[in-house]
Amino acid sequence: MKKNVLIIGAGGVAHVAAHKAAMNNDVLGDICIASRTQSKCDEIIESIQRKGHLKDPSKKLYSRQIDALDIPATVELIRETNSEIVINLGQAFLNMSILEACLETGVAYIDTAIHEDPDKVCENPPWYANYEWKRKDRCAEKGVTAILGAGFDPGVVNAYCALAVKRYFDKIETIDIIDVNAGSHGRYFATNFDPEINFREFIKVWTWIDRQWKEYPTHTVKRVYDLPVVGPSPIYLNGHDELHSLSQNIDAESIRFWMGFGDHYINVFTVLRTLGFLEHLPVKLADGQEVVPLKVVKALFPDPKTLAPNYTGKTCIGNFVKGIKDGKPRELLIYQVSDHKAAYEEVESQGISYTAGVPPVAAAMLIADGTWDTKTMVNVEELDPEPFIAILDRIGLPTEFKEIEPGSAESFDGTVRDLETEIAESTATVTVSAANPMIAVAPKPR
Secondary structure, eight states: OOOOOOEEOSHHHHHHHHHHHHTTTHHHHEEEESSSHHHHHHHOOOOHHTOOOOSOOSOOOEEEEETTTTTHHHHHHHHHHHHHHEESOOGGHHHHHHHHHHHHTOOEEEEESSSOTOOOSSSSSSSGGGTTHHHHHHHHHHHHHHEEEBBBBTTTHHHHHHHHHIISSEEEEEEEEEEEEEOOOOOSOOOOOOOHHHHHHHHHHEEEETTEEEEEEEEEEEEEEEEEEEEEEEEEEEOOHHHHHHHHHHOSSSSEEEEEEEEEHHHHHHHHTTTTTTTOOEEEESSOOOEEEHHHHHHSOGGGGGGGGGSSSEEEEEEEEEEEEETEEEEEEEEEEEEEHHHHHSSSSOOOHHHHHHHHHHHHHHHHTTOOOOEEEEGGSSSOOHHHHHHHHHHOOOOOEEEEEETTTOOOOOOOOOHHHHHHHHOOOOOOOOOGGGGSOEEEEE
């Protein structure tokens, strides 16, 4: 049994996780929220108190300042707070520093995204092998539980893959993970989580097809799929964290990731990228000063947390699985729907942060009670998915299932055709008005 949680990070996802941890502090114990900027942690605590979410008032809820790249300082903080579970919700650049601190102190580690090197983007697969998995043997030697990618995607979708293997299929042929946000935040343009991480994610597409890695240009393979609740949505083949572990741990011919993008997003992204504003390495100005264009873009964009009050609409994230059960073809959509307004009413957050922030707390609860206290490093799909999904059902992310008639109009075909055909059918067209730029959110009639 483990108790006392240290949450590192104070962004939108940490905000949700802190609320959910406080709502379950009878299981998790004391909660410390730590970040480079302590005032942001205090704002989260004020939100928790405002909503009355501290279930057991005898348990502590407090903040600390930390530079999580400073391993000795993080070690000291873990010891000072008597934390036995660390939930890393800071930028992905921090992962290895925080994991090292957990290895030194022997405490459990949870994160929600793959590690990133500031000087590299979309690294060659399997990306986990470049950083996290190199420390797997040390976790086992020290008996340290490290659960990687325990957000929604990666995270819950990994558990859906494991559930498909365990309960619904004798043989899996393909898995298509589909993530659509059909909400509206009312801004001309904004990203739903850290803009720097968001844009770095879409520079290159690595996908797992026919049991091998294949690379495609960004936003060139497009489908329109009618998902539950959110309806017909344009989705694009993308690379994503979970593919890098699922390709190793799930026996399937192809595992692909698709994300919903409107024409307006494609337009803005393409312009920024073409002009060099998404460059992640420094450029030198005429006066000799160096700046990172992507960091400038991030500074100009709205903080994703500020989108929450006026956000409306829903998200739908799920796995479309095809395979064989009892000798017959089977197709199943395992999915989850969240509502932006409901997320704000509950925890003063928007739905994207909500879907990412709830799962690591469920994982922490399973470590706390021993169910997932693996004493080694694992990705979510290597664990029993049912206890995880059961907690998610109870604390805010209920899972739904939809049987699909194989080969019917509701079936999803993620087969990638020749690139010339795919590019021709993926072209985005938007209407832009200099007088009223908000008109750009409406695509031209086709």
